[in-house]
Amino acid sequence: MEWVPPSCTLPTADRPLRVAEFDGLFATAVRMDRPAPGELRFAFPASPETAGIAATLAARETECCSFFTFTLTVAAGELTLAVSVDERHVEVLDALAARA
Template structure:
């Protein structure tokens, strides 16, 4: 991970709600990893219900691998997340669901994905 990304994320890490149980020392790296995915691979963010978000990703194997690794790591500390990674018909999506108690966590994640993906240079 680029040290500048970690510094930028550390300065702006308040986007991750306090409900996050990831140890404080690990937060900047995890946030930077999500920011990198959002900025480099998210092509759209859709909300189908308050507790659901769908991230449309670049349909590339490396992106699928990164998204899967992040989903697995995130459920290790925040078991209220459900991630479903789907590759079909030339599309790649990451569905994220939470229970009613954690909607604000999903809101923050979806807002950050929208913000960071807007900065990505489109082909």
């Protein structure tokens, strides 16, 4: 996990668990796209359970890595999770995309 920036305040021992949570969420995605270098979008079938998991995970992640912006949208039976970062953290987003 060399891609984790020094600004991340999540304790080192907890990082593999958080990555596993993201892996679990991404495994349920039906589509991923990269509209810009600093943005990823994941599409999921809309369900209250998936929305709750994504929202909780996004909220917890912004507590330790404030450079992330997460946006959840539900429309036409699909849940979209947009993840964006500033240009200084594109490498982190690249690593997240590679995991997905």
